[in-house]
Amino acid sequence: MTETTGVTLTVGQVAERFGVTVRTLHHYDEIGLLSPSERSNAGYRLYTEEDLTRLQHVVVYRRLGFALEDVAMLLEHPEGAVEHLRRQRTAVLQRLGEMRDLVTAIDRALEREMSNQPATPDEMKELFGEGFHDAQAEAEERWGETDAWHQSQERTKGYTKADWEEVKAESDRTHQAFTDAMDAGEPPTSEVAMDAAELHRASMQRFYDCSYEMHRGLADMYVSDPRFTATYDEIRPGMAHYVRDAIHANADRHQG
Amino acid sequence: MTETTGVTLTVGQVAERFGVTVRTLHHYDEIGLLSPSERSNAGYRLYTEEDLTRLQHVVVYRRLGFALEDVAMLLEHPEGAVEHLRRQRTAVLQRLGEMRDLVTAIDRALEREMSNQPATPDEMKELFGEGFHDAQAEAEERWGETDAWHQSQERTKGYTKADWEEVKAESDRTHQAFTDAMDAGEPPTSEVAMDAAELHRASMQRFYDCSYEMHRGLADMYVSDPRFTATYDEIRPGMAHYVRDAIHANADRHQG
DNA sequence: GTGTCGCCTGACGCGGCGTGAGGGTCAAGT
DNA sequence: ACTTGACCCTCACGCCGCGTCAGGCGACAC
Known part of the structure; x- marks a missing residue:
């Protein structure tokens, strides 16, 4: 097309x-x-056609999401392009999955915010402190859109402040039962500990049908998730483990 | 419930x-x-229960993808949480779309590279792996379940390495024809350009019955879809447009 | 001359920490 | 009383891919 004279472009044009x-x-x-490749006598950058082709490659690779360093490598060693592309693809796919999870997490957070209308966040704060809120969100993230979660949403949808106060009282009683058992030196397999576990399970029934199997899963989370672990261990060090063991023992007792 | 002793944790514990x-x-x-809220006499950071609950909030919001600044706002003004969550959701969704495009772009690039350095069907499987399924699904999204697409799938199903090599050679000849026409300064409506277009259409026949009308549609995609545009513009800047015009001219010529 | 461009070379800023350097502190063992 | 080793502290630079000034020259039209 145009003659191959030393046609060069300045930065702005490029x-x-x-x-x-x-x-x-x-x-x-x-x-x-x-x-x-060139500079004018005034020091202006002058891009030749070769430079432009190289730039074209750079732009394309950048659009494929490569880091500049990787782009440099790809330009120097084009033979490794396929491998790099493959790696890039899997990396992007992973990010994609994470983002999908993020969207569902946001959806759940939204639903929770919306359904908590009867009791305002401020009231919840009064009752439980800010931690409770997150405990619930965490539960949702873990369980996904299970029946339990939907049930819980349904049942608490119209909860009034008074309802939440009762929930709080029940929760306190449960915690107290565990604390008493621990302080008395009773092992998690003891009657009192198992009774506390059963009390805990019963209080869960308020939100959803909590089978012994589900109760076990919940218990495991208390030790595997640092936030829940912290919640219990703040009451008494080692309490998260204690609660988990008690719940398992209680489940054994009822399922055996 | 629990005693309000001054239970505090150090940074490491937290x-x-x-x-x-x-x-x-x-x-x-x-x-x-x-x-x-506290410091030890040695200057150690000491986190109280209140600090921990606040941190819980921070962690959760961060996992929802909020920037630290936004997290701060959300903590100060929890009443705006729903609105922020909605905005965050749409932002994430947009990013999601971009990433999906990125994956298909990488797929296209991979296909090109593969045809440059042909791989056996086994390598194809290995290369695309689990992703191959996705690539197919996305191709369907883009092109729909058209006859052309099915035909292409059918015909390339049993392609050997030699077949792909020939495809590559044919593709090279077509590209060369367009490049020559461009470099010679011929307009897209010139004989040589239209001949190149016809050669292109002929090579498409390998994959599916490519009518002149379909060829037009394909040509339009070369300029409307950045991925295809990049493919051609990498060879010569402005080539995507040139190819499209040549294909339309060629279709005009044959359709009258 | 005198605009008004465009070009140049620094150099700082951003977000969200990672990763040291260089030094105190604490609990346990010897 | 001393050492050890794990923990804590405060700077402070580094990262990535540029955006965004700041201060000054070159080019071209009027």
Whole structure:
């Protein structure tokens, strides 16, 4: 097409044609990714056709999400392109999965915020402190859209402040039962500990049908998740483990 | 319920329980997002229960993808949580879409690279692995379950390495024809350009019955879809447009 | 001359920490 | 009383991919 005379473009012209900024071209020059082959006597950067082709490659690889360092490697060693593309693909797919999870997490957080209307967040705070809220959110994230979760949502939808006060009282009684058992030196397999576990399970029934099997899962979470562990261990060190063992013992007793 | 003794934790303990690093806690302190209410006489950070509940909030919001600044706002003004969550949701959804496009772009790039350095069907399987399924699904999304697509699937099903090599050679010849026409300064409506277009259409026949009308549609995609645009513009800037015009001219010529 | 462009070279800023350096503190063992 | 080793502290630079000034020259039209 046009003659292959020394047709060169300045930064601004190149920037406009390739849809990048001047600063970007400066940057590519700085890091040696794309240095223009020529300079005017005034020091202006002058890009030749070769430079433009290289830039085109850079732009494409960048659109594929590669880091500038990787782009440099790809330009120097094009034979490894397939491998890099493959790695990039899996990396992006992983990020994609994480983002999908994030959306569902946000959805659940939204539903929770919406359904908690009867009792305002401030009231909840009064009752439980800020921690409770998160405990619930965490539960939702873990269990996904299970029946239990839907049941819980349904049942608590119209809860009034008075209802939540009762929940709080019940929760306190449960915690107290565990604390008493621990302080009395009773092992998790003792009657009192198991009774506390059963009390705990019963209080769960308020939210959803909590089978012994589900109760076991909940118990395991108390030790595997640092936040729940913290919740219990703040009452008494080692309490999270104690509660878990008691719940398992209680489940054994009823299922055996 | 629990005694309100001054139970406090050090950074390390807090970090472990909440699954964050010590540096992160230092950072939160630095920016004033979460400063521990107490210090030991040696200057150790001591986190009270209140601090921990606040940290719980921070951690959860961070997992929902909020920036630290937004987290701070959410903690100060919890009443705006729903609105923020909705905004965050749409933002994440947009990013999700972009990432999906990115994956298909990488797939296209991979296909190109593969045809440059042909791989056996086994390598194909290995290369695409689990992702191959996705690539197919996404192709369906883009092109729908058209006859053309099915035909292409059918015909390339048993392609050997040699077959792909020929495809590549044919593709090269077509590209070369367009490149020659461009470099010779011929307009897209010229004989040589239209001949190149016809050669292109002929090579498409390998995959599916490509009518002139379909060829037009394909041509339009070359300029409307950035991925295809990139493919051609990498060879010569402006080539995607050139190819499209040549294909339309060629279709005009044959359709009258 | 005198605008008004565009170009140049620094150099700082951002977000969210990672990763040291260089030094105190604490609990346990000897 | 001393050492050990794990923990804590405060700076402070590094990262990535540029955006965004600041201060000054070159090019071209009027």
